[in-house]
Amino acid sequence: MSSQTASQNKEHFEINLGPQHPATHGVLRVKLLMDGEYVVDAEPVLGYIHRMHELMGENRTWAKYLPNMGRLDYLSALSYNLGYVELVEKMAAIEVPERAEYIRVITTEMNRISSHLLWFGAFVLDLGGFTPLLYAFDDREHILDLLESVTGSRLTYCYFRFGGCSNDVEDEFLTGCLTFIKRLRSRMPMYHNLVTKNVILMQRLEGVGPVSAEMCRKYGATGPVLRGSGINYDVRKNEPYSVYPEFDFDVPVYNECDSMARYMVRMDEMDQCMRIIEQAIAKIPEGPVMAAKVPKMIKPAAGDYYHAVEAARGTFAIRAVSEGKNQAYRMKLRSPTFSNLSLFQEASKGMLLADALAFMGSIDLVIPEIDR
Amino acid sequence: MAGYFTNILSGTKSLLVGLSITQREFFKKPVTLQYPWESLEMTPRYRGHIQLVKDGETGTHKCISCGLCDKGCPSGCITVKGEKQEGVKVKVLVRYDLDFTKCSLCGQCIDNCKPGAIEFSKEYNLASTRKEDFYYDLLKRLKEQK
Numbered sequence: 001m002s003s004q005t006a007s008q009n010k011e012h013f014e015i016n017l018g019p020q021h022p023a024t025h026g027v028l029r030v031k032l033l034m035d036g037e038y039v040v041d042a043e044p045v046l047g048y049i050h051r052m053h054e055l056m057g058e059n060r061t062w063a064k065y066l067p068n069m070g071r072l073d074y075l076s077a078l079s080y081n082l083g084y085v086e087l088v089e090k091m092a093a094i095e096v097p098e099r100a101e102y103i104r105v106i107t108t109e110m111n112r113i114s115s116h117l118l119w120f121g122a123f124v125l126d127l128g129g130f131t132p133l134l135y136a137f138d139d140r141e142h143i144l145d146l147l148e149s150v151t152g153s154r155l156t157y158c159y160f161r162f163g164g165c166s167n168d169v170e171d172e173f174l175t176g177c178l179t180f181i182k183r184l185r186s187r188m189p190m191y192h193n194l195v196t197k198n199v200i201l202m203q204r205l206e207g208v209g210p211v212s213a214e215m216c217r218k219y220g221a222t223g224p225v226l227r228g229s230g231i232n233y234d235v236r237k238n239e240p241y242s243v244y245p246e247f248d249f250d251v252p253v254y255n256e257c258d259s260m261a262r263y264m265v266r267m268d269e270m271d272q273c274m275r276i277i278e279q280a281i282a283k284i285p286e287g288p289v290m291a292a293k294v295p296k297m298i299k300p301a302a303g304d305y306y307h308a309v310e311a312a313r314g315t316f317a318i319r320a321v322s323e324g325k326n327q328a329y330r331m332k333l334r335s336p337t338f339s340n341l342s343l344f345q346e347a348s349k350g351m352l353l354a355d356a357l358a359f360m361g362s363i364d365l366v367i368p369e370i371d372r
Numbered sequence: 373m374a375g376y377f378t379n380i381l382s383g384t385k386s387l388l389v390g391l392s393i394t395q396r397e398f399f400k401k402p403v404t405l406q407y408p409w410e411s412l413e414m415t416p417r418y419r420g421h422i423q424l425v426k427d428g429e430t431g432t433h434k435c436i437s438c439g440l441c442d443k444g445c446p447s448g449c450i451t452v453k454g455e456k457q458e459g460v461k462v463k464v465l466v467r468y469d470l471d472f473t474k475c476s477l478c479g480q481c482i483d484n485c486k487p488g489a490i491e492f493s494k495e496y497n498l499a500s501t502r503k504e505d506f507y508y509d510l511l512k513r514l515k516e517q518k
């Protein structure tokens with residue numbers, strides 16, 4: 001329904017959700033057409049923090065574009081780092097040492113857990129529960145400390161380099177990861193008792209915000225949104241990259257299609273991340289962390305390249321067109337949250353406003369990544 | 373009707389379980405750091421703004437003013453000025469400016485530096501309302517370190 005025809009109804013009124021609203025987790029504005037407490041139409045308005053990341057990729061060298069990756073989805077920056085360096089390695093045919101691949105997997109999965117923990121806290125905060133946020137931040141702090149000891153930064157990482165990682169990891173980091181996993185495993189039942197089995201949360205989420213598999217296909221939704229709709233699709237399994245095929249892990253899939261299903265997918269994903277990290281730490285080989293021969297000025301052969309990775313919120317993909325120069329001719333970033341947000345307009349029709357916000361929280365939006 | 377009462381019972385139980393968890397947490401020690409009174413020591417890899425490394429032998433910097441840090445910087449926040457001096461083979465560094473307002477701490481300048489003349493500082497208590505406070509003269513900073 002276009003908002004013009006709908007607004008002719010005198011009972012309807014428009015309200016703005018955002019651009020400054022705590023529930024949108026950033027500068028997202030949603031124009032809501034309401035009929036009392038019910039949403040008639042919801043139109044996301046984007047562009048408040050558009051920073052032209054794609055254009056920046058086209059006017060600077062391949063290496064100079066590296067720090068931009070940490071500024072897209074700042075909550076799982078390492079997945080984006082990984083996607084970009086793997087793309088350029090594919091283009092320039094750079095071999096990555098095995099140890100570096102393992103380090104990349106360990107740090108990326110740690111980052112995924114930290115991202116899901118933050119989502120968990122913020123999501124329950126959206127629903128009105130403040131306490132779980134503090135518990136989740138307590139755990140997340142351990143991950144940030146561990147990653148800081150390796151990468152040097154706490155949020156906007158720039159750790160991977162073409163051909164490896166900028167530095168090696170120490171044994172203390174690996175044992176620290178294992179200690180953390182032990183701690184988080186012991187805390188997971190607490191989270192489930194406190195939040196998942198809570199009657200208020202269950203009634204707010206179960207059966208709310210139905211997103212069918214068909215709707216996911218229509219809008220290109222990926223990640224936990226898609227897996228919560230019963231489709232088993234994970235780039236790590238379907239188009240394996242790095243050393244993921246060497247690990248034994250499951251892809252959590254729920255068929256309920258509601259907010260609870262998306263919640264459960266993320267909670268189970270944390271368990272799977274821990275499994276991957278444990279296996280990676282057990283198998284990590286010795287050796288260099290940088291490829292022996294990395295050209296100083298990277299000039300990939302002319303062509304059209306594409307690489308996708310599984311970020312915490314879905315499939316992150318980059319398409320780069322090279323003309324054989326030291327910078328890209330075209331850089332297209334496919335961000336998962338943009339597609340996931342697109343289905344909000346259709347799915348939120350007829351919802352209560354409070355349910356629509358719970359639904360928005362379950363999609364897990366990161367606005368800088370939508371706007372790029 | 374039976375479902376109605378079991379719902380109430382199971383709901384109340386879930387709330388009580390939650391309350392017992394938060395109550396246990398209530399008696400635990402705080403996990404936070406009491407910041408102004410305590411502060412953290414940064415890890416050796418912590419990325420603060422860059423600074424010139426002080427050479428233990430000569431007591432001065434190792435920079436050869438090749439300018440590779442400047443060329444590799446994605447944000448163009450480094451300006452290096454070197455000049456030829458009599459009797460010295462390499463260029464002598466006369467000024468090393470860092471505009472920290474633009475820096476994204478990616479570390480590519482340090483990767484590019486062959487002689488290992490720059491490093492990350494451990495400074496994190498940086499706050500100011502004036503932009504000019506973040507324009508650093510690193511050579512001056514090195515001299516003041518003595």
